Amino acid sequence: MPLFREGSATPVVNDGPVPMPLAEWFKDRSSTAVALANTDDVTSLQPRLAGLALITLHFPKFSDGRAYSQARILRERLGYRGELRATGGVLQDQLPFLLRCGFDSFESDQKGFGEALLKARTLFSVVYQPTEDGRPTVSQLRLQHRSVTLSAAQ
Amino acid sequence: MPDAHFYRYDDYDRRLVAERVEQFRDQVRRRLAGELTEDQFKPLRLTNGLYLQLHAYMLRIAIPYGTLSSRQLRKLAEISRTYDRGYGHFTTRQNLQLNWIKLEQAPDAIAALAEVDMHSIQTSGNCVRNTTADHFAGAAADEIEDPRVWCEIVRQWSTLHPEFSFLPRKFKIAITGSPNDRAAVRVHDIGLRFWRNGEGEAGFEVIVGGGLGRTPMIGKTLREFLPKDELLAYLEATLRVYNRHGRRDNLFKARIKILVHEIGAEKMREEVEAEYESMKDSALKLAPETIEAIARQFAPPPLQSKRTRVPEVEALKLEDRNFALWLKSNVAPHRAPGHAIVTASLKPAGAPPGDASAAQMEGVADIADAYSFSEIRVSHEQNLVLPHVAIEDLPAVYRALGRLGFAEANIGKITDIIACPGLDYCALANARSIPVAQRISNHFAALARQHDIGDLKIKISGCINACGHHHVGHIGILGVDKNGAELYQISLGGDVDFGHTALGTILGPAVPAERVVEAVDTLVATYLEVRTDGERFVDTYRRIGIQPFKDRVYATV
Amino acid sequence: MAKNLRGDLQVASANRLVDGMVVFLDAAAQWTDRLDRADVARDEKAAERLLERARAESATVVDPFLVAVTEDGAGRIEPLSLREKIRAAGLTFAAIAAESVRYA
Structure with missing residues (x-):
């Protein structure tokens, strides 16, 4: 399936390491890439995260959102900084959520996916939830605005 | 017009809702152009509150914490006129459902909602839905x-x-x-x-x-x-x-x-x-x-000190028995002296529970402007509430609601029925709900009798999904489909009052549609015969158990 | 008296994509809102073919399916199930009108 990364409307060449299923990878940690099922416990990777360049998280169908939680735990709690790929045929309408949860590459064969990816980060200029994408939340912006107004008034 | 006394969107909230409308507009465009399959589109429309029901698309609009300004309610009326058939259905989850929406117009309808800081985001789909609250909140x-x-x-x-x-x-x-x-x-x-x-x-x-x-x-x-x-x-x-x-x-x-x-x-x-x-x-x-x-932003409106005893109210009580009953059932204590909370009954005799026409919505908005600081609440019991009414204005509010058909003195009574849309509208339903509610409502229409029967909550669902909350009705009625016939399973003793929350117990075999009224009548008669002073239906049920009710209802079968 | 209670007679129905309106497939493979114009399949084979045709014409409708119907002596068809009767004929009670301030 075509692979997309942010910044490119066309598929990129998939020339990275081939991810191994988690159970296999535990036996033989030769690969720097691991493929997780959405039922796998991501925290089991914790001691070995530094050696990983790619983790793939799977969306067996659009409506199964378990991998969003896996992604946030990897990024936010475990501090994983390598590539985080959404597999299983991602649709463009998932992109704003995926990006906010820390995914940075995507498998998709949907027409128009690449163009949608270019616009996905700006589709919503406002976010309410703090996540590791670092975007200031509405609450934070309001507090900032308030302190600016207060200091201007002083 | 006075400012709303509840949360007002700021530019951030507005921007997000506007961007969401545009996203949905694009999704609808892609669906109509054939770029999205129904399987791909369905979850997208659902998270914007758009269902496909039996006859048309249905739009479910969130009314956060059940609070509306008169301006918002007027806009809902306008949207129901422009994009639907001029009426809407208030639901048990503080939403408004419009039943005859066209997909091609849905983005415009949602854009119109955004004009009054409302939306239909996440009113369906497997996500966090509209968060509901006590409809008397703040009062x-x-x-x-x-x-x-x-x-x-x-x-x-x-x-x-x-x-x-x-x-x-x-x-x-x-x-x-x-x-x-x-x-x-x-x-x-x-x-x-x-x-x-x-x-x-x-x-x-x-x-x-x-x-x-x-x-x-x-x-x-x-x-x-x-x-x-x-x-x-x-x-x-x-x-x-x-x-x-x-x-x-x-x-x-x-x-x-x-x-x-x-x-x-x-x-x-x-x-x-x-x-x-x-x-x-x-x-x-x-x-x-x-x-x-x-x-x-939720600071209470500037309620002035008002008279707590009003001669005109006392006089009208003596003169108009229905007004006296209305004071008892539809008016609740307010925290501010000289004020009251008024419930407008969306359950006039024989009407589809929770439905209001565009003209009625506008009428309620006018009354709210005149007497309730432009504020309206939607209750999970499918009624509208005027939260801040001065006691001295009660006669005027009663008359004004009466002109809309919303002054029925039946809140908490046997005709204040909760009912889901049922098989008349809903793609999931197995049996009709509204016609059953209508028959019960007509049968018990006499107000004096309703007040004699006292508090009794009937809740009707047209399928097991229980949108009509039948499990927690004092009398719960569940429509089932048996080989193409509509049957209704009756349960007793459900309750949602805190400390008494209970699920109803099934009375016995389901009864055919034409016997539901008779069965309810028998249940009520049984209660009236054995109740002790001050005992509500559900109290009697708790005291004597299900058997006496069961014996009577099935005696004639 | 209905000729057929087991539902051997079938029509193809769906909701129209643009507005959700109930439609039926006619003999010319067009979607119509009139049940009396629906093409009736009279045996299982014909029903299968009807559903195939409906699916082939599904770009403008949502999820076509077969509806069991009965036919009276005058050739008038009616769905068997209450659900489909309501889909074909509309609400079984009078909805409140836009400008009315009282029900009924």
Whole structure:
């Protein structure tokens, strides 16, 4: 399936390491890439995260959102900084959520996916939830605005 | 026009809703152009509140914490006229449903909603739905804190939540600020109840895993006392446990109540607390300024000191018996002296429960402008509420509501029936609900008799999904389909009052449609014969049990 | 008296994509809102073919399916199930009108 990364409307060449299923990878940690099922416990990777360049998280169908939680735990709690790929045929309408949860590459064969990816980060200029994408939340912006107004008034 | 006395969108909120409208417009365009299949489009339209029902698309509009300004209600009337057939249905979850929407016009309808800071985001789909509250919030005499402040905080946090937009199943949160729970917090995925601990500090009891539907369950208390500023962290932790571990193999076992039931409340608590540990000091912790800024917007309207005893009211009471009954059933105490909370009954005799025409919506908006600081509430019992009415204005409000057909003195009575849309509209239903409600309503229309019967809640659902809350009706009625015939299963003794929350017990074999009224009449007659002083139907039921009722109803079969 | 209670007679129905309106497939493979113009399949084979044709014409409708119907002596067809009767004929009670301030 075509692979997309942010910044490119066309598929990129998939020339990275081939991810191994988690159970296999535990036996033989030769690969720097691991493929997780959405039922796998991501925290089991914790001691070995530094050696990983790619983790793939799977969306067996659009409506199964378990991998969003896996992604946030990897990024936010475990501090994983390598590539985080959404597999299983991602649709463009998932992109704003995926990006906010820390995914940075995507498998998709949907027409128009690449163009949608270019616009996905700006589709919503406002976010309410703090996540590791670092975007200031509405609450934070309001507090900032308030302190600016207060200091201007002083 | 006076400012609303509840949360007003700022530019951020407005921008998000506007961007969402444009996203949906593009999704509809792609669907109509054939770029999206129905399978791909369905979850997208559902998270914008758009269903495909039997005859048309249905748009479910969120009315956050059941609070509306007159301006918003007028806009709802206008939208129902422009994009629908000029009427709408207020639901048990503080939503308004329009039944005849066209897909090609849905983005325009939603854009019109945005003009008055409203939306239909997440009114369907497997995500966090509209958070409901006590419909007397901010006015009730028995309130500890206004729950709507917290509903608004939850609304913002849950809107387009990146992690929780594809949960195993829908997720409903309700918040009550009063010891007398009017938000049914024990039958929600998460129910939050304010109370004060020994130090006088207000916080939440967190109740998880309640719900009606196919497998009704009463929620379990996961946290006795949660400090208020940790609410979002605790919700996020709970939702994460549910998102990861909730069942996805069987649609009927996917709600959080099944997870809590299967792993047990103790294990659920451990899992949630473990997640919560990692989150409670994160950016999810609410800054005092954030809470205050939102709370300020819910400051009560400037109620002037008013007379508590009004001769005109006393005189009309003697003159007009229906007014006297109306005062008893439709008027509740307000915290401010000289004021009252008025419930406009959307259950006139024989009407489809919860329905209002565009003209009626506008009429209620006018009354709210004149007498209730332009504010209206939607109750989960499918009525409208005028929360801040001066006692001296009650006669005028009564007459004005009467002209709309909304002054029926039946709140809490046998004709104040909750009913889902049923098989007349709904693609999931097995049997009709509205015609059954209409027949019962007509049969018991006499007000004096209704008041003699006293408080009695009838709740009707057209299928096991229980949108009509039949499990918690004093008399619950569930429509089932048996070889093409509509039958109705009757249950007794359900209740949502706090401390008494109970699921009804099935009376016996389901009865045919044409026997429902007779059966209800027999139940009522049985109660009237054996009740003791001051006993409501449900009290008598609790005292004597189901058998006497059963014997009578099935005696003639 | 209905000729057929087991539902051997079938029509193809769906909701129209643009507005959700109930439609039926006619003999010319067009979607119509009139049940009396629906093409009736009179045996299982014909029903299969009808559903195939409906699916082939499904770009403008949502999820076509077969509806069991009965036919009276005058050739008038009516769905068997209450649900489909309501889909074909509309609400079984009078909805409140836009400008009315009282029901009924």
